Amino acid sequence: MPTKAPRLAVWKFASCDGCQLSLLDLEDDLLAVAGAVEIASFPEASRAVGPGPYDVSLVEGSITTPHDAERIQDVRRMSRIVVAIGSCATAGGIQALRNYQDVKEFVSLVYAHPTYIDTLATSTPIADHVKVDYELHGCPVNKRQLLEVLNATLNGRKPVISPHPVCTECKRKGVVCVMVARDLVCMGPVTHAGCGALCPSYHRGCFGCYGPSDAPNTAAFANSLAYHGLTSEAAVRLFRTFAAGAPAFREQSLAIEESGARPSMSPEAGH
Amino acid sequence: MPIGYQERPLVPLDVGDRAILRPDQLSGILAALRGRGYTLLGPTVRDAAIIYAEIAGADDLPVGWTDVQSPGSYRLAARPDGAFFGYSVGPHSWKATFHRPEITLWQAERQGDGGFTIHEPAPETSRVALIGVRACELAAIRIQDRVLLDGPFADPHYAARRRDVFVVAVNCTEPGDTCFCASMGTGPGVESGFDLALTEFVTDTEHLFLAEIGSGAGAEVLAEWPVDRATHGQIAAAAARTQAAAQRMGRSVDTRDVKEVLARNLENPRWEETAARCLGCTNCTQVCPTCFCTAVHDLTDLSGRTATRVRQWDSCFDRSFSYVHGGSVRRSGMSRYRQWLTHKMSFWADEFGSLGCVGCGRCITWCPKGIDITAEIAAIRAADPS
Numbered sequence: 001m002p003t004k005a006p007r008l009a010v011w012k013f014a015s016c017d018g019c020q021l022s023l024l025d026l027e028d029d030l031l032a033v034a035g036a037v038e039i040a041s042f043p044e045a046s047r048a049v050g051p052g053p054y055d056v057s058l059v060e061g062s063i064t065t066p067h068d069a070e071r072i073q074d075v076r077r078m079s080r081i082v083v084a085i086g087s088c089a090t091a092g093g094i095q096a097l098r099n100y101q102d103v104k105e106f107v108s109l110v111y112a113h114p115t116y117i118d119t120l121a122t123s124t125p126i127a128d129h130v131k132v133d134y135e136l137h138g139c140p141v142n143k144r145q146l147l148e149v150l151n152a153t154l155n156g157r158k159p160v161i162s163p164h165p166v167c168t169e170c171k172r173k174g175v176v177c178v179m180v181a182r183d184l185v186c187m188g189p190v191t192h193a194g195c196g197a198l199c200p201s202y203h204r205g206c207f208g209c210y211g212p213s214d215a216p217n218t219a220a221f222a223n224s225l226a227y228h229g230l231t232s233e234a235a236v237r238l239f240r241t242f243a244a245g246a247p248a249f250r251e252q253s254l255a256i257e258e259s260g261a262r263p264s265m266s267p268e269a270g271h
Numbered sequence: 272m273p274i275g276y277q278e279r280p281l282v283p284l285d286v287g288d289r290a291i292l293r294p295d296q297l298s299g300i301l302a303a304l305r306g307r308g309y310t311l312l313g314p315t316v317r318d319a320a321i322i323y324a325e326i327a328g329a330d331d332l333p334v335g336w337t338d339v340q341s342p343g344s345y346r347l348a349a350r351p352d353g354a355f356f357g358y359s360v361g362p363h364s365w366k367a368t369f370h371r372p373e374i375t376l377w378q379a380e381r382q383g384d385g386g387f388t389i390h391e392p393a394p395e396t397s398r399v400a401l402i403g404v405r406a407c408e409l410a411a412i413r414i415q416d417r418v419l420l421d422g423p424f425a426d427p428h429y430a431a432r433r434r435d436v437f438v439v440a441v442n443c444t445e446p447g448d449t450c451f452c453a454s455m456g457t458g459p460g461v462e463s464g465f466d467l468a469l470t471e472f473v474t475d476t477e478h479l480f481l482a483e484i485g486s487g488a489g490a491e492v493l494a495e496w497p498v499d500r501a502t503h504g505q506i507a508a509a510a511a512r513t514q515a516a517a518q519r520m521g522r523s524v525d526t527r528d529v530k531e532v533l534a535r536n537l538e539n540p541r542w543e544e545t546a547a548r549c550l551g552c553t554n555c556t557q558v559c560p561t562c563f564c565t566a567v568h569d570l571t572d573l574s575g576r577t578a579t580r581v582r583q584w585d586s587c588f589d590r591s592f593s594y595v596h597g598g599s600v601r602r603s604g605m606s607r608y609r610q611w612l613t614h615k616m617s618f619w620a621d622e623f624g625s626l627g628c629v630g631c632g633r634c635i636t637w638c639p640k641g642i643d644i645t646a647e648i649a650a651i652r653a654a655d656p657s
Contacts, residue, residue: 029573036573148570155575160568163591164553171557172372172584176318176362179639181345189552189639203318215590217550217604224550224640 006055006154008033009041011075013061013068014095014123018140019086020044020060025143033147036154052078056153058146059132062088062123062245064095069120069129076130083149084126087139091211092245094139095123099245100253123245134159137192139209139242145194162193165213166206169197178205185228187238190216190248211243218252232256274472274479274508277499284490289501289509292480294355296496297469298329301439303492304400309437312368313402314358319347323363326402333358340447340521340632343641354473356403359447360631364560365401365408369432370415376428376567376580387578394431404440404465406458407450410629411560413464417623418563437488440465442513448521449632451645455524457629460513467493470509481509522632522645524616529626529648532655533617537609541650546605548640553586555634555642556611561627564592587611612647 010020024045026033033039040050057079063069076082087093098106099122107114126132136149136159145161152159162168166188170177178184178200186205188197192213199206212218218239225235239253276291284290292300305311305328313326314333321333337350337358350357377391404412419429443452443459452458461468466489470481481501484490501509556562566585571578585592588607593600601607619627628644635643 032573147573151571151573154573155571157569157571160570164586164589165551167552167554168557168584168586168589171554174322174363174367176320176322177345177554177637177639180343180637181319181347181362183344186639189550189554215551215604217547220548220550220640223548 005036005038007040007050007053008037008150009052009054009057009075009079010039010044011041011057011059011061012044013059013072013089013126014064015061015086015088015093017044017060019089019138019146020058022085022140022143022146023058026147029147033150037150054079056081056083056150058150059084059089059126060086062092062095062125063120063129064098064123065119067118072126072129081133081153082126082130083134083136083153084132085136085141085146085149087137087209087211087242088123089126090135090137090246091243091249092123092125094242094244096243096245097240098123099250100240125245136161136194137210137243138194142194142196163214164193165189165216166191166193166195166197166200166210169193169195170200173197173201175200178203183228185225185230185238187221189213190218190221207241208238208249209242211246212248216248218248219255222252222256232259273474273477274481274505276477276479284484284493284498284500286484286486286490288490289481289483289506290493290498291501291505292469292482292496292498294329294353294478294480296498297355297480297482299496300467300492301328301400301402303495304437304439307492308398309400310397311400311402312365314356314361316347320345321347321358321361323361323365323368329355332356332403337445338447340449340636341641342449342635342643343638345636352473352475353478354471356441356469356471357445357473359443359445359450360405360408360633362558362633362637364558364631364633365404365412366415366560366562368399368401369412369429370419370426370563370584371428371432373581373583374428376582378580379578381576394428396431396434398435399432400437400439402439404438404461405443405452405631406440406461407443407452407455407629407631408560409438409440409461409464410452410455410457411631414561414623414625414627414629415563417625418561437492438465438467438485440468440485442468442470442509442516444471444512444516446516446520447632447636449635449643450520450630451522451524451632452630453517453520453523454526455626455628455630456526459516459520460510465489470512472508472512481505522635522643524628524630524645524648525652526626529652530617530620532652533613533648535657536651536655537613539651539654541647541654542605542609545642545647546603546608548642549588549604549608550640551588551604551607552639553588554637554639555644556586556588557584558633558637559615560631560633561615561629562586566592587614612644616644616648 187208188206
């Protein structure tokens, strides 16, 4: 019995378009996706924009303006399933750095006519505004995981997305730990997996772009940073990059700022 | 005192016999193993560590390198002599060879009549020669065999990969700072489970190996070479090197009634203190050569016609590991850390008849926080009221 193909829409809020590009990057699989769904609205890919309602909406970007705060409500109303994709949509993105500063001051410095700028004081994830059915982390999202989320949604099952920290992916791949063997700063132990341990595979520390893992011990990790000689300013910056608005990273960065100087270490505590 | 090498006419050697080999002869034996269709897996320097990977022959061994290990730290270091096996165990274990990090268990295909058919891929086999296996690692393989082969539910994938294996073991003469196999009774000397077992002698003037034959296959490979049968003096010298290594272990565990001590101290405040340091990063479980836990996931293709069941290494340090309807059983970091250590060092014995730890020290070195299982056990024991 032929059934109507589910209708897919892709939305952009404050973001760089990189996550949408991950969808276009699916190459051969994109044809399969196009065969399995009706791509009803995807302005990045086509000017032919079909009206709602939609079965699945992929939402990229964070909410940074009053206009977007209203627009996301419309998206939710028009969509059966909303999937937030990427660090902006799930944790506010790098633009969530504004959450720690005075945005009015920025605006007055950057723009010749600040009165034209209508922006919010914060950059917030989609789930702060509407009910989100699934969140896919990453900056950008991993295209295999994006396909898995679409696939699972179409087949009415739960996506198989690892809740582990990045360390698990390093070990499964046989990547030698860059912290232990090279003394590099690596956010892997507190960062959500999904990238396939991309940075450590190239002998770089993870910089946490997927945001916090399922149950990160950020306080213990911050102590490690101090032990390895990082200043508290540098430690705060580590927690405030692409997932600056994620609660676990935000709280830890504030805790480090509050404690001021480097946390004191007892010899017993070691690393 | 030099060990001495003297080439003698070919003599038939049997299981239990010992011979003296020059490095070029050992190279030749590795080449002969390749000639017999074995893929050589052995130590080699890569990614700032001595890892296990496919090697072409003795030239790929970590000659000129050793390692310096401590809790949470591993550094390669230059080694002036030409030792083939002058290092302690590194980040990899042989676990990944037999108990793969990820495998496909089966696929199901939907049929037109509403039913489905199952395709089960034949377990992958391989003919591998493991080069440089330490006593602690042989003990770990024995433990995984007990879990994955000898129980009522043997894993066919593990079994297929374990079937055709040639083991070149090495009596350990290079224990590291995080090693404690001597106290676990698993090393540093190898006793069984090998085809050939080497003891390396390297000084300014000579570089030789004492090779003990552990199987018919080992005798056969050695029979191709005119080797020097070891004298009693040489055998004693090799034993002395391994005994000396036992005295140089960086750490130890008091295993007397450790099972009971841990089991009756589940509410010790030490668990909370250590959990405060523990990142929950899963590294200890992944580097552990005996940890065997996996999770299975079902994937589909876009059309929903084909489903695939895959199995991946899992870790008890994840909340998802103990997830049942309604939530995770072990919600706190404390309960997860305690689960791992008490399983390994206490109730493993009830399940499998031995402790689950072989004293290789990997969980200490490769813990980014340097949490030391030997210190944790000692602390619990010290606070034991009985």
